[in-house]
Amino acid sequence: MKRLQDKVILITGAGGGIGSACVERFIDEGAIVVAADLMLASVEKLANRLGDRVIPVQVDIGDEQLFKSVIDGAVARLGRLDVLFNNAALTDPTTQYMDTTATDIPLELWRRTLEVNVTGTFMGCRFAIPHMLKQGKGNIINTASIGANAGDSVRVAYCTSKIAIVGLTKNIATQYGKKGIRCNAIAPGPIVTENFHKVAPELGPMLLRHALTPELGTPDDIGALAAYLAADESRFMTGQCLTIDGGIGAHHPHTADFDDYLAGLA
Template structure:
């Protein structure tokens, strides 16, 4: 993809959609700095971008830990000298954690708070530390990941849905505040994407989703990766403050 050569993009999160995005960024000549709670996941993502023709470095990251977030941004500057973009894709989606994310009556407050710390505060922290460097580079692009759960009205996954909705507001705030200084900020809203985590969490939902949406298949990581890469590239320089559903038409909001 054009408009990516020599750009330095920080990933907060690896695996699945991040891996699908790394393929496009590597082919475009970008460099990535990837942090994930499981460092091996980050290392695999970096290898994908290298195999495709780019470069990168991996680190362990708990996105809810402010010091670790700052260290990831510092690592990007130390390794590559600049930051042109940020891709926030981390989420608390371990099956055991998802099972605890129920509804306002039954949810444990610790579960609520941990999901907020990871899914929402973490995105604010990466933005807090990356934006000054993106400004120094003359501007760039931030892409946040929300979810069709924001629109679907789910009977469970309470804090997942609430935090993803909050990320939409965070996205628009950044776009409005820093747009004149050259920073674009958009969100992508995935439908059912068959990542490893998606398969573990979806089960019988696959057939149900296929019945409801216009597209003949559920999503692949590369479906998201192509959109994220476009938004991180110079090709999308007049798109900001938007949430783009990449979901096979599952949520058309008509």
């Protein structure tokens, strides 16, 4: 039997770079996937490619009523919700460019980032948990970032939102663990998607210099971790934020410079 056989998984941001790779992995492992995204066409395309175990739906995680109706609708149609994967966030390049520093970011963008990323993720949990409590079992995966692990020169709103998601994850795990609900977060480092190239292609080599691996991450790397968290074999893991970043955060910040220095001495 496959690891995720017949598990019902709802994933937001399913049409994006990481989301679509996760949907594909979940399907490969036997799941039924409700693929939710702001851009309906992106998830319809995915369903056309992967077959009728992918159910495409439109959602805006910043729209409370719509998000609730998508979660309730999935349970009404499929009978249960085994895993909620809150993967969507504001990632479009325009937003990323305007998300700068505490004094420079437009206040409207700060508010919108927290509303979509934090409150949107929170709403997913809030609407999924009652169904999971009825089932006596449930599993939530949230999406943080290495932006939650340390400060950055820009993206004050995005990074703050991701830190809040780690806090939310630990609180959900604490409040509902004894009732059979697990909650973990994934904190990806640089994962090469279409948007990653659009935001600043020149960032790739710079970030790779600070990774301990020969290559940057791919969406499939996140798919592999998400499948593990979605499966029952991770049953003893909850309240954790799992960093998957090629070791970028695992060494002294000066390591790359120090390596250059040592090479110069040789």
